[in-house]
Amino acid sequence: MKPAPFVYHAPKTLEQAVAVLAEVAPEDGRVLAGGQSLVPTMAFRLARPAHLVDINQVAGLDRLAVENDALAIGACVRHAAFHRPVAAGPLGDLLAFVVRYIAHYPIRTRGTFCGSLAHADPASEWCLVAATLGGEIVARSARGTRRIAAADFFQGLMATALEDDELLEAARLPVPTADTRWGFYEFSRRAGDYALAMALATFRLEQGVMVAPRMGLGGVEVSPRRIPEAEAVLTGKPPEIGIFRRAAEAAADAVDPLEDIQASAEYRRDLVRAVARRALERAAA
Numbered sequence: 001m002k003p004a005p006f007v008y009h010a011p012k013t014l015e016q017a018v019a020v021l022a023e024v025a026p027e028d029g030r031v032l033a034g035g036q037s038l039v040p041t042m043a044f045r046l047a048r049p050a051h052l053v054d055i056n057q058v059a060g061l062d063r064l065a066v067e068n069d070a071l072a073i074g075a076c077v078r079h080a081a082f083h084r085p086v087a088a089g090p091l092g093d094l095l096a097f098v099v100r101y102i103a104h105y106p107i108r109t110r111g112t113f114c115g116s117l118a119h120a121d122p123a124s125e126w127c128l129v130a131a132t133l134g135g136e137i138v139a140r141s142a143r144g145t146r147r148i149a150a151a152d153f154f155q156g157l158m159a160t161a162l163e164d165d166e167l168l169e170a171a172r173l174p175v176p177t178a179d180t181r182w183g184f185y186e187f188s189r190r191a192g193d194y195a196l197a198m199a200l201a202t203f204r205l206e207q208g209v210m211v212a213p214r215m216g217l218g219g220v221e222v223s224p225r226r227i228p229e230a231e232a233v234l235t236g237k238p239p240e241i242g243i244f245r246r247a248a249e250a251a252a253d254a255v256d257p258l259e260d261i262q263a264s265a266e267y268r269r270d271l272v273r274a275v276a277r278r279a280l281e282r283a284a285a
Protein backbone atom coordinates (compact mmCIF):
# COMPACT_ATOMS: atom_id res chain seq x y z
CA MET A 1 0.00 0.00 0.00
CA LYS A 2 0.99 3.61 -0.41
CA PRO A 3 0.47 6.34 2.21
CA ALA A 4 -2.67 8.45 2.15
CA PRO A 5 -2.08 11.92 0.62
CA PHE A 6 -0.36 14.48 2.87
CA VAL A 7 1.17 17.96 2.61
CA TYR A 8 4.97 17.95 2.95
CA HIS A 9 6.78 20.75 4.82
CA ALA A 10 10.58 21.10 4.95
CA PRO A 11 11.52 23.95 7.31
CA LYS A 12 15.18 25.05 7.47
CA THR A 13 15.24 26.56 10.96
CA LEU A 14 13.89 25.54 14.35
CA GLU A 15 11.71 28.65 14.47
CA GLN A 16 10.15 27.77 11.10
CA ALA A 17 9.67 24.16 12.19
CA VAL A 18 7.74 25.00 15.37
CA ALA A 19 5.74 27.70 13.54
CA VAL A 20 4.63 25.17 10.88
CA LEU A 21 3.93 22.58 13.56
CA ALA A 22 1.73 25.03 15.50
CA GLU A 23 -0.22 25.70 12.32
CA VAL A 24 -0.74 22.08 11.24
CA ALA A 25 -0.94 20.31 14.63
CA PRO A 26 -4.75 20.59 14.85
CA GLU A 27 -5.03 18.74 11.49
CA ASP A 28 -2.82 15.84 12.62
CA GLY A 29 0.48 17.38 11.58
CA ARG A 30 3.34 15.04 12.45
CA VAL A 31 7.10 15.43 12.71
CA LEU A 32 9.13 13.28 10.33
CA ALA A 33 12.61 12.42 11.67
CA GLY A 34 14.24 9.16 10.50
CA GLY A 35 10.91 7.83 9.23
CA GLN A 36 11.76 4.27 10.36
CA SER A 37 8.60 3.94 12.43
CA LEU A 38 6.34 6.62 10.93
CA VAL A 39 6.75 5.75 7.24
CA PRO A 40 5.87 2.03 7.59
CA THR A 41 2.77 2.91 9.65
CA MET A 42 1.78 5.44 6.97
CA ALA A 43 2.38 2.86 4.23
CA PHE A 44 -0.01 0.50 6.03
CA ARG A 45 -2.37 3.46 6.53
CA LEU A 46 -2.33 2.91 10.27
CA ALA A 47 -1.29 6.58 10.44
CA ARG A 48 -2.78 9.17 8.07
CA PRO A 49 -1.26 12.51 9.01
CA ALA A 50 -2.55 15.38 6.87
CA HIS A 51 0.82 17.19 7.15
CA LEU A 52 4.40 15.98 7.58
CA VAL A 53 6.94 18.39 9.06
CA ASP A 54 10.30 16.99 7.92
CA ILE A 55 12.98 18.20 10.36
CA ASN A 56 15.96 16.69 8.52
CA GLN A 57 17.04 20.01 7.00
CA VAL A 58 16.68 22.05 10.19
CA ALA A 59 20.07 23.52 11.06
CA GLY A 60 21.61 22.49 14.38
CA LEU A 61 19.42 19.48 15.20
CA ASP A 62 22.33 17.08 14.60
CA ARG A 63 24.15 18.45 17.66
CA LEU A 64 25.71 15.79 19.88
CA ALA A 65 27.91 17.14 22.68
CA VAL A 66 28.61 16.99 26.39
CA GLU A 67 27.55 20.25 28.00
CA ASN A 68 26.94 21.01 31.70
CA ASP A 69 27.48 17.39 32.82
CA ALA A 70 24.95 16.02 30.34
CA LEU A 71 25.17 14.53 26.85
CA ALA A 72 22.89 16.63 24.64
CA ILE A 73 21.45 14.63 21.73
CA GLY A 74 19.75 16.72 19.04
CA ALA A 75 16.56 15.60 17.27
CA CYS A 76 18.39 14.51 14.09
CA VAL A 77 21.17 12.47 15.71
CA ARG A 78 20.91 8.98 14.17
CA HIS A 79 21.23 5.72 16.11
CA ALA A 80 24.42 5.00 14.13
CA ALA A 81 26.16 8.00 15.74
CA PHE A 82 26.52 5.82 18.85
CA HIS A 83 28.30 2.91 17.14
CA ARG A 84 31.49 4.42 18.61
CA PRO A 85 31.64 6.01 22.08
CA VAL A 86 30.41 9.60 21.85
CA ALA A 87 31.56 10.53 25.36
CA ALA A 88 34.48 9.52 27.52
CA GLY A 89 33.85 7.04 30.34
CA PRO A 90 30.94 4.69 31.04
CA LEU A 91 28.24 6.65 29.19
CA GLY A 92 29.92 6.42 25.76
CA ASP A 93 30.65 2.71 26.28
CA LEU A 94 27.11 1.97 27.47
CA LEU A 95 25.49 3.71 24.46
CA ALA A 96 27.88 1.98 22.03
CA PHE A 97 26.96 -1.40 23.55
CA VAL A 98 23.20 -0.82 23.61
CA VAL A 99 22.88 0.65 20.09
CA ARG A 100 23.75 -2.71 18.49
CA TYR A 101 20.49 -4.16 19.84
CA ILE A 102 18.42 -1.61 17.91
CA ALA A 103 17.00 -3.03 14.68
CA HIS A 104 19.51 -3.53 11.84
CA TYR A 105 22.33 -1.44 10.39
CA PRO A 106 20.35 0.34 7.60
CA ILE A 107 17.61 1.31 10.07
CA ARG A 108 20.24 2.63 12.49
CA THR A 109 21.64 4.92 9.80
CA ARG A 110 18.27 6.73 9.43
CA GLY A 111 16.37 6.32 12.71
CA THR A 112 17.03 8.88 15.43
CA PHE A 113 17.56 8.72 19.19
CA CYS A 114 14.90 11.40 19.77
CA GLY A 115 12.49 9.79 17.30
CA SER A 116 12.64 6.66 19.44
CA LEU A 117 11.77 8.67 22.55
CA ALA A 118 8.88 10.42 20.75
CA HIS A 119 7.60 7.10 19.37
CA ALA A 120 7.80 5.60 22.90
CA ASP A 121 7.67 1.94 22.00
CA PRO A 122 7.70 -0.02 25.30
CA ALA A 123 10.63 -2.06 23.95
CA SER A 124 12.76 0.87 22.76
CA GLU A 125 16.32 0.59 24.04
CA TRP A 126 16.81 4.37 24.08
CA CYS A 127 13.62 4.87 26.12
CA LEU A 128 15.02 2.40 28.67
CA VAL A 129 18.36 4.23 28.75
CA ALA A 130 16.69 7.64 29.21
CA ALA A 131 14.36 6.34 31.94
CA THR A 132 17.10 4.49 33.85
CA LEU A 133 19.78 7.18 33.72
CA GLY A 134 17.36 9.99 34.61
CA GLY A 135 17.39 11.71 31.22
CA GLU A 136 15.61 14.92 30.37
CA ILE A 137 13.58 15.82 27.29
CA VAL A 138 13.73 19.30 25.81
CA ALA A 139 10.38 20.11 24.17
CA ARG A 140 10.15 23.15 21.92
CA SER A 141 7.07 24.84 20.49
CA ALA A 142 6.09 28.27 19.27
CA ARG A 143 4.99 28.83 22.89
CA GLY A 144 8.51 28.28 24.25
CA THR A 145 10.76 25.55 25.66
CA ARG A 146 10.08 23.15 28.52
CA ARG A 147 12.14 20.37 30.05
CA ILE A 148 10.51 17.11 31.06
CA ALA A 149 12.12 14.39 33.20
CA ALA A 150 12.15 11.05 31.36
CA ALA A 151 10.24 9.50 34.29
CA ASP A 152 7.34 11.89 33.55
CA PHE A 153 7.74 11.82 29.76
CA PHE A 154 6.69 8.21 29.11
CA GLN A 155 2.99 8.03 29.84
CA GLY A 156 1.89 4.59 28.69
CA LEU A 157 1.85 2.50 25.54
CA MET A 158 3.38 4.76 22.86
CA ALA A 159 2.17 7.81 24.76
CA THR A 160 4.32 10.72 25.90
CA ALA A 161 3.98 14.10 27.56
CA LEU A 162 4.66 15.88 24.24
CA GLU A 163 1.87 18.20 23.08
CA ASP A 164 0.79 18.02 19.42
CA ASP A 165 2.55 21.30 18.60
CA GLU A 166 5.79 20.37 20.39
CA LEU A 167 8.99 19.24 18.77
CA LEU A 168 11.32 17.04 20.78
CA GLU A 169 14.32 19.30 20.19
CA ALA A 170 16.88 17.29 22.18
CA ALA A 171 17.37 14.69 24.87
CA ARG A 172 19.86 15.14 27.69
CA LEU A 173 21.51 12.21 29.47
CA PRO A 174 23.38 12.94 32.70
CA VAL A 175 27.02 11.88 32.48
CA PRO A 176 27.62 9.23 35.17
CA THR A 177 30.84 9.38 37.20
CA ALA A 178 33.87 7.54 35.82
CA ASP A 179 33.56 4.78 38.46
CA THR A 180 29.94 3.94 37.54
CA ARG A 181 29.51 0.31 36.53
CA TRP A 182 26.80 -0.69 34.10
CA GLY A 183 25.30 -3.83 32.61
CA PHE A 184 22.67 -4.29 29.90
CA TYR A 185 20.94 -7.52 28.97
CA GLU A 186 18.23 -8.02 26.34
CA PHE A 187 16.20 -11.03 25.31
CA SER A 188 14.58 -11.07 21.86
CA ARG A 189 13.63 -13.94 19.59
CA ARG A 190 16.05 -12.95 16.80
CA ALA A 191 18.88 -10.44 16.50
CA GLY A 192 17.37 -7.05 15.59
CA ASP A 193 13.87 -7.85 16.88
CA TYR A 194 12.30 -5.72 19.56
CA ALA A 195 13.09 -6.96 23.08
CA LEU A 196 10.65 -9.18 24.91
CA ALA A 197 12.43 -7.99 28.05
CA MET A 198 15.60 -6.05 28.77
CA ALA A 199 17.33 -4.61 31.80
CA LEU A 200 19.86 -1.88 32.41
CA ALA A 201 21.64 -1.77 35.77
CA THR A 202 24.13 0.77 37.07
CA PHE A 203 25.83 1.23 40.44
CA ARG A 204 29.02 2.46 42.07
CA LEU A 205 31.10 0.51 44.57
CA GLU A 206 32.19 2.15 47.79
CA GLN A 207 34.10 0.07 50.34
CA GLY A 208 32.83 -3.10 48.70
CA VAL A 209 29.12 -2.27 48.68
CA MET A 210 26.79 -0.94 45.97
CA VAL A 211 25.73 2.69 46.17
CA ALA A 212 23.19 4.64 44.10
CA PRO A 213 22.00 1.54 42.20
CA ARG A 214 19.63 1.97 39.29
CA MET A 215 17.65 -0.89 37.81
CA GLY A 216 15.55 -0.18 34.74
CA LEU A 217 13.35 -2.58 32.78
CA GLY A 218 12.06 -2.24 29.22
CA GLY A 219 9.81 -4.29 26.94
CA VAL A 220 7.98 -5.60 29.98
CA GLU A 221 5.38 -2.97 30.92
CA VAL A 222 3.70 -0.20 28.90
CA SER A 223 6.73 2.05 29.43
CA PRO A 224 10.31 1.43 30.51
CA ARG A 225 10.94 2.50 34.11
CA ARG A 226 13.18 2.16 37.12
CA ILE A 227 12.22 -0.50 39.68
CA PRO A 228 12.70 0.94 43.18
CA GLU A 229 11.92 -2.43 44.84
CA ALA A 230 15.00 -3.97 43.17
CA GLU A 231 17.17 -0.93 43.87
CA ALA A 232 16.28 -1.15 47.59
CA VAL A 233 17.57 -4.74 47.70
CA LEU A 234 20.88 -3.70 46.11
CA THR A 235 21.62 -0.55 48.13
CA GLY A 236 24.47 -0.99 50.59
CA LYS A 237 25.00 -4.67 49.71
CA PRO A 238 28.05 -6.35 48.17
CA PRO A 239 27.78 -7.20 44.45
CA GLU A 240 27.13 -10.90 44.92
CA ILE A 241 25.04 -13.40 43.00
CA GLY A 242 22.70 -14.04 45.97
CA ILE A 243 21.90 -10.31 46.19
CA PHE A 244 21.42 -10.10 42.41
CA ARG A 245 18.97 -13.02 42.55
CA ARG A 246 16.99 -11.32 45.33
CA ALA A 247 16.91 -8.02 43.40
CA ALA A 248 15.76 -9.81 40.23
CA GLU A 249 13.04 -11.59 42.22
CA ALA A 250 11.92 -8.24 43.68
CA ALA A 251 11.79 -6.81 40.14
CA ALA A 252 9.73 -9.77 38.89
CA ASP A 253 7.27 -9.28 41.79
CA ALA A 254 7.03 -5.52 41.14
CA VAL A 255 6.16 -5.50 37.44
CA ASP A 256 2.79 -5.57 35.72
CA PRO A 257 3.87 -7.29 32.47
CA LEU A 258 2.31 -6.80 29.05
CA GLU A 259 0.53 -9.75 27.48
CA ASP A 260 0.60 -9.90 23.68
CA ILE A 261 1.01 -12.21 20.70
CA GLN A 262 4.76 -12.47 21.45
CA ALA A 263 4.64 -13.51 25.08
CA SER A 264 2.32 -14.06 28.01
CA ALA A 265 2.56 -11.89 31.12
CA GLU A 266 3.92 -14.81 33.14
CA TYR A 267 6.61 -15.52 30.55
CA ARG A 268 7.66 -11.86 30.60
CA ARG A 269 7.76 -11.95 34.41
CA ASP A 270 10.04 -14.97 34.22
CA LEU A 271 12.24 -13.16 31.68
CA VAL A 272 12.57 -10.27 34.15
CA ARG A 273 14.21 -12.65 36.64
CA ALA A 274 16.79 -13.58 34.01
CA VAL A 275 17.50 -10.20 32.36
CA ALA A 276 17.68 -8.28 35.67
CA ARG A 277 20.13 -10.78 37.18
CA ARG A 278 22.27 -10.93 34.04
CA ALA A 279 22.43 -7.13 33.71
CA LEU A 280 23.64 -6.96 37.33
CA GLU A 281 26.22 -9.70 36.72
CA ARG A 282 27.53 -7.79 33.71
CA ALA A 283 27.75 -4.60 35.78
CA ALA A 284 29.74 -6.44 38.45
CA ALA A 285 32.08 -8.26 36.02
Ligand SMILES: Cc1cc2nc3c(=O)[nH]c(=O)nc-3n(C[C@H](O)[C@H](O)[C@H](O)COP(=O)(O)OP(=O)(O)OC[C@H]3O[C@@H](n4cnc5c(N)ncnc54)[C@H](O)[C@@H]3O)c2cc1C
Nearest residue numbers: 031033034035036037038103111112115116118124125168
Ligand atom coordinates in the same frame (compact mmCIF):
# COMPACT_ATOMS: atom_id res chain seq x y z
C1 LIG B 1 12.38 -3.58 11.15
C2 LIG B 1 12.50 -2.57 12.26
C3 LIG B 1 13.04 -2.99 13.47
C4 LIG B 1 13.16 -2.08 14.52
N1 LIG B 1 13.69 -2.50 15.71
C5 LIG B 1 13.83 -1.64 16.73
C6 LIG B 1 14.41 -2.03 17.96
O1 LIG B 1 14.83 -3.17 18.17
N2 LIG B 1 14.50 -1.11 18.95
C7 LIG B 1 14.07 0.19 18.77
O2 LIG B 1 14.16 0.99 19.70
N3 LIG B 1 13.55 0.60 17.60
C8 LIG B 1 13.42 -0.28 16.58
N4 LIG B 1 12.88 0.16 15.40
C9 LIG B 1 12.41 1.56 15.29
C10 LIG B 1 13.54 2.51 14.94
O3 LIG B 1 14.48 2.56 16.00
C11 LIG B 1 13.04 3.95 14.69
O4 LIG B 1 14.12 4.61 14.14
C12 LIG B 1 12.55 4.75 15.87
O5 LIG B 1 11.54 4.12 16.60
C13 LIG B 1 11.92 6.08 15.47
O6 LIG B 1 12.88 6.97 15.07
P1 LIG B 1 12.72 7.77 13.73
O7 LIG B 1 13.74 8.84 13.77
O8 LIG B 1 12.80 6.82 12.59
O9 LIG B 1 11.27 8.42 13.87
P2 LIG B 1 10.07 8.59 12.82
O10 LIG B 1 9.70 7.27 12.25
O11 LIG B 1 10.38 9.68 11.89
O12 LIG B 1 8.92 9.08 13.84
C14 LIG B 1 8.35 8.21 14.78
C15 LIG B 1 7.29 8.98 15.59
O13 LIG B 1 7.92 9.93 16.43
C16 LIG B 1 7.55 11.27 16.07
N5 LIG B 1 8.78 12.07 16.13
C17 LIG B 1 9.99 11.72 15.64
N6 LIG B 1 10.90 12.65 15.94
C18 LIG B 1 10.25 13.61 16.63
C19 LIG B 1 10.67 14.83 17.24
N7 LIG B 1 11.94 15.24 17.20
N8 LIG B 1 9.73 15.58 17.87
C20 LIG B 1 8.44 15.16 17.94
N9 LIG B 1 8.00 14.01 17.40
C21 LIG B 1 8.89 13.24 16.76
C22 LIG B 1 6.95 11.16 14.68
O14 LIG B 1 6.00 12.18 14.43
C23 LIG B 1 6.32 9.78 14.72
O15 LIG B 1 5.07 9.83 15.38
C24 LIG B 1 12.75 -0.73 14.34
C25 LIG B 1 12.24 -0.30 13.10
C26 LIG B 1 12.11 -1.20 12.08
C27 LIG B 1 11.57 -0.72 10.75
